[in-house]
Amino acid sequence: MTTVVIPEGSPLAAEAPKPQKLVKTTANKKPSKPKAAPKPKKAATKRPKAKKVKAGSTSLRGSSVVRHTASSKTSSKPGRRGVRKDGKPRRRPGTNPPSTKENGAYGKKVAAARAKKDWTQKQLAEKVGFSQPGIANIERGVIGASDEAKKKINKALGIAA
Secondary structure (H helix, E strand, O other): OOOOOOOOOOHHHHHOOOOOOOOOOOOOOOOOOOOOOOOOOOOOOOOOOOOOOOOOOEEEEOOEEEEOOOOOOOOOOOOOOOEOOOOOEOOOOOOOOOOOHHHHHHHHHHHHHHHHOOOOHHHHHHHHOOOHHHHHHHHHOOOOOOHHHHHHHHHHHOOOO
16 A cells, blocks of 8 residues: 655645544534433232142143143143153152062162161262262162173172172
8 A cells, every 4th residue: 555645735735635623512412312211110910820630630721632640730742841741640750660670689689788788879889980870770770780780789798699
């Protein structure tokens, strides 16, 4: 980029615009916005209480039929927390039945041996290298322990294989 300097006495200097100074006057000030009055607070509206319904009954909500169960909130959406997609109620955490009789029997054996040594599930988990929820699932029989896991647990608790 090239800068051209125009001498003051030349005819081009008269044509060149001169920078103007901005003087603040009331004419070129921006008008200020008037402050709005504070909005009045709305009165608190109470939500209508939900109607109690019997478990096993059905009702219409909008354009769909809702099946009410004892352990669920009423909802027309599938997969809501209280009801499984197949319509059966969900179980509380920690109440799943054993996956097989073998897993259930081994879990009872582990729980009894652990209780005999006065260990918590967390203490056993630290000694074996598992998590506490993992030990809990093995004791409930929800998951089956692998052969390697059974060896570690049996060795820690002194259970004969």
